[in-house]
Amino acid sequence: MDCRAECGACCTAPSITSPIPGMPGGKPAGVPCVQLLPDMRCAIFSSPERPAVCAGFLPEESVCGSTRADALRIIGWLESETGAA
Numbered sequence: 001m002d003c004r005a006e007c008g009a010c011c012t013a014p015s016i017t018s019p020i021p022g023m024p025g026g027k028p029a030g031v032p033c034v035q036l037l038p039d040m041r042c043a044i045f046s047s048p049e050r051p052a053v054c055a056g057f058l059p060e061e062s063v064c065g066s067t068r069a070d071a072l073r074i075i076g077w078l079e080s081e082t083g084a085a
Contacts, residue, residue, distance in 0.1 A: 001059045008040030009071030018051040029079045
């Protein structure tokens with residue numbers, strides 16, 4: 001599966017505990033990353049500053065569903081179930 005255009009759910013729904021440029025303490029779940037562009041692409045996608053957790057995320061239907069709303073719901077649920085929130 002390829003990333004869905006104008007989604008950005010993986011840049012919004014999960015918490016990220018590693019530093020992100022502009023967010024040195026990471027980000028809480030449900031908060032869009034400051035590196036998320038208006039078209040929902042990552043501004044640092046090809047940068048070595050991109051957190052490893054982001055670089056390691058691969059789109060899968062079981063996580064991304066068929067829509068951005070699905071992805072936000074599924075990733076949010078996974079976040080709450082893993083206790084990462």
